[in-house]
Amino acid sequence: xxxxxxxxxxxxxxxxxxxxxxxxxxxxxxxxxxxxxxxxxxxxxxxxxxxxxxxxxxxxxxxxxxxxxxxxxxxxxxxxxxxxxxxxxxxxxxxxxxxxxxxxxxxxxxxxxxxxxxxxxxxxxxxxxxxxxxxxxxxxxxxxxxxxxxxxxxxxxxxxxxxxxxxxxxxxxxxxxxxxxxxxxxxxxxxxxxxxxxxxxxxxxxxxxx
Numbered sequence: 001x002x003x004x005x006x007x008x009x010x011x012x013x014x015x016x017x018x019x020x021x022x023x024x025x026x027x028x029x030x031x032x033x034x035x036x037x038x039x040x041x042x043x044x045x046x047x048x049x050x051x052x053x054x055x056x057x058x059x060x061x062x063x064x065x066x067x068x069x070x071x072x073x074x075x076x077x078x079x080x081x082x083x084x085x086x087x088x089x090x091x092x093x094x095x096x097x098x099x100x101x102x103x104x105x106x107x108x109x110x111x112x113x114x115x116x117x118x119x120x121x122x123x124x125x126x127x128x129x130x131x132x133x134x135x136x137x138x139x140x141x142x143x144x145x146x147x148x149x150x151x152x153x154x155x156x157x158x159x160x161x162x163x164x165x166x167x168x169x170x171x172x173x174x175x176x177x178x179x180x181x182x183x184x185x186x187x188x189x190x191x192x193x194x195x196x197x198x199x200x201x202x203x204x205x206x207x208x209x210x
Contacts, residue, residue, distance in 0.1 A: 005078065005079070005080040005089065006025070006077075006078070006079040006080075006089040006090070006091045007076070007077070007078050007079075008076065008077045008078075008091060008094060009074065009075075009076050010074070010075045010076070010077075010094065010096070011073065011074055012072075012073050012074070012075065012096075013073070014073055015039060015071050015072060015073045016071070016072070016073070016096075017069050017070065017071050017098070018037070018069070018070060018072075018075070018096045018097060018098060019066065019067055019068060019069040019070065019098055019099050020064065020065070020066055020067075020095075020096070020097050020098060020099040020169075021035045021064070021065040021075075021077070021094070021095065021096055022062065022063070022064045022065075022093075022094075022095040022169045022180060023035075023062070023063050023064075023065075023077060023079065023091060023093070023094055023095075024061065024062050024091070024092040024093040024094075025061060025062075025063065025079055025089060025090065025091050025092065026061065026089055026090040026091075026092070027061070027079065027089060032079075032080055033063050033065065033077065033078070033079050034076075034077070034078045034080075035065050035067075035075065035076070035077055036075070036076040036077075036078075037070045037071070037072030037074065037075050037076075038072050038073075038074050039071070039072060039073055039074070040074070062180050063180075064169070064171060064180045066099055069098075075096055077091065077094055079091055095169060097169075100153055100154075100157050102143075102146070102150045102153065102154070103146075103147065103149070103150055104143060104145070104146045104147070104150055106141040106142055106143055107141075107142045107143065107144055110139060110140070110141060110172075111139070111140040111142075112137065112138065112139045112140070113137070113138060114135045114136060114137050114138065115135070115136045115138060115207070116132065116134070116135045116136075117132070117133035117134045117135075117136075118130060118131070118132055118133065119131040119133055134210055136207055136208045136210060137181070137207070137208040138186070138205065138206065138207040138208065139170075139172075139183075139205065139206050139207075140189075140203070140204075140205045141203070141204050141205070141206075142202075142203050143200075143201065143202040143203070143204075144201055145195065145199050145200070145201065146199070146200050146201075146202055147198065147199065147200075148198050148200070150200075150202075151192055151200040151202060154190070154192075154202060154204060155190075155192070158185055158190050158204075161184070161185055163185055163187055163188075163190075164184045164185050164186065164187045166184075167182055167183060167184045167209045168182075168183060168184070169181070169182060169183075170182075170183045170206060181208055182208065182209045183206040183207060183208055183209055184206065184207060184209050185204070185205070185206055186205035186206060186207050189203070189204065189205035190202075190203070190204045190205075191203050
């Protein structure tokens with residue numbers, strides 16, 4: 001994938017519905033990402049062959065595209081722009097899936113921060129050396145009153161990810177692709193209880209996957 005354009009074609013084997021694409025790439029400047037889907041495939045260039053196309057700005061190394069649910073067996077990704085790192089644009093990962101968007105916002109302010117790993121070593125003369133190994137962001141969400149549908153959607157997502165075993169993509173603001181994070185659910189931190197008929201109190205925590 002040398003030069004200023006990278007192209008990928010994915011054959012899902014059969015037609016599937018997706019409304020979200022997350023692309024991890026090497027771009028750090030002005031550029032665009034185009035995602036196409038369709039039921040037929042004619043050539044590598046995607047010139048008039050895919051049934052629908054969605055465009056997003058490519059920046060920050062990770063870009064997310066949210067669109068209406070689209071059916072397609074073939075999915076094409078084209079990344080292009082004048083600025084790139086090294087000898088050409090690189091696409092490291094492409095995620096196609098479905099977006100879960102709750103109808104109720106969590107209680108404000110959202111608790112967020114970072115867990116930091118620090119090692120302290122002491123030399124023969126008592127001099128201490130501090131090594132900062134990593135910094136892992138986390139978010140704790142508290143919902144005071146959500147519907148049956150929102151509770152079931154969260155539970156389905158946690159079950160699909162097998163708790164913390166499968167990572168997922170997360171964004172607080174879908175309007176900004178730069179805020180997209182690769183995360184996992186924190187084990188044993190999802191809880192819910194019914195407070196009145198059809199209304200639930202829920203707590204959920206996620207942490208960044210490094």
